Amino acid sequence: KTNCTIISNFIFLGFTHYSKVEIIIFVLWLLMFLITLLGNIILISVSILDSHLHTPMYFFLSNLSFLDIWYTSSALTPMVANFVAGENSISFSGCAAQMYFSLAMGSTECVLLSMMAYDQYVAICNLLRYPIIMNRRVCAHIAAGSWVTGCLTALVETMSVLQLSLCSNNIINHFTCEILAVLKLVCVGTSMVEFLMLVISILLLPMPVLLICISYAFILSNILRISSVDGHSKAFSTCADHLTVVVLFYGTALSVYLKPSAVDSQEIDKFMALLYMVLTPMLNPIIYSLRNKEVKTAVKRLLVRNPLCA
Template sequence: MFQENRTSVTMFFFLGFSHYPKGEIIIFVLCLLMYLTTLLGNMILISITILDSHLHTPMYFFLSNLSCLDIWYTSSVFPPMLINFVSGENTISFLGCAAQMYFSLAMGSTECVLLSMMAYDRYVAICNPLRYPTIINKRVCVQIAAGSWVTGCFTALVETVFVLQLSLCGRSVINHFACEILAVLKLVCVDTSKTQLIILVFTILLVPMPMLLICISYAFILSNILRISSVDGRSKGFSTCSAHLIVVILFYCSALFMYMKPKSKDTKTSDEIIGLSYRAVTPMLNPIIHILRNKDVKEAVHKILSRHLILWGKDILWYSKMNLQNLVK
């Protein structure tokens, strides 16, 4: 059936933002700026965690994985979409659509699991600080990260295969700006109840279940922080978790609304706005939130920038001195 779809539908056409002809240039510039900001912010965050030895801890190891996910996640959608904006074709091949759907689902699903594991990491760090080095050691960190990636990639593979093996009956116009699984599913001309059930099961396992684990973790964290007598101690506890909590709220609110809203609420405009928020705004804000809300990251940025500015200053002075000597000669 997958091969049948490849032969009957070789190219998909996106409606995208074509019903906003006057706003397409603004949307293009906005999407380009968001994508570049996402790349720059997450690359800076990854570089900082690698270059600063003080950030070689489980929390920043998971944060680096989150930044990698965000880069892959946005890169699976935005470069093809921006190229389509420039070319005006708004097309994608069948295999390209399959790859885009898979990587988008895989990165999004992995992020769901990873965010819940990061909440568990914060729970152990605040509620069991003395046992933290033994519970969250290097081997456990690698296992948690690997487990998150494997879970996300496997569930995405199952969902992608189940959707693309369904008959499309030659339908090739996707009412979206990307090969989003629910938008592609609307093209199917046969019974989709089994596939929808599989998607619903995976959605429940990957969105509400991790969110429940996060809520339980933060309930214990909040209870523990409120028992701290000193104001400085409570402030430090809240600042340790605030960045992660803001990211979780942004990510899960858009994910829940995207995949678990009633069908009666489906509208073209709402899907596009939620899609942009889910695929662009959240990954763009993740590194900004962590840099602004995390004292250790801010100090690392300041230290690295100061070090490079000093080196650049020395280089400029050296070149100036050499030029002066050459002029005197």
């Protein structure tokens, strides 16, 4: 028997251990949040409004930007509201919603990044057949499959944790309702839930990474056969952008979700979560597109076409 109770709200510890720099961390969060919103909204708008960017690559990038907005908002919006109100609490239903959306967006991004690697592989290694292989129907199915996979796995994980009995302690040692932090409040055995999370984590982290590695092995082999220096440069530039995001996102997520359960590094996990929840969504539009010549040209065309900018 365990001393369990009904919990109506949770309290975040956040970064209260670092009270001297807490205001600095908050200002940085807010600044990164605004940059994330602005960069991703610009990318989505340009991809929709400019017909030259109606390609599979920018279709997937628009999906990535849309989920990054939701991903960052689910974690940072309640935190900003709490900081302004002078509180550090969240309701049980709010915590459940925050956990679900964070897991859903993160899981969807895992699948989508691997599908984008496949798109790069087809674009470079099967250039002549690219329009046939990556037609609109295929792209729509890939995007829909990524979203459905992410949302369903998040639902399974969220329901499996929230149906467990929670102890009277309602203090979450995190800045968001991160599933591993909430799992520490459970006062019954969690071996089955941990096993389920391990299976899902393996499917969503190492498996996509393996697919990405295979795709880029073929890409690298094909690039080395290109005789043109410009062709080498363009291909390497495109691949380097994607690999930068992949290493940053998957590297931090793997270190948090697939580390041994005996390793307790909650403080490190919070800073790791900042990388894949905040920093990666902020860098995605910058790395992928806003420094891309095609996007810059598209933005200029839209500004010239807009009479308000004349």
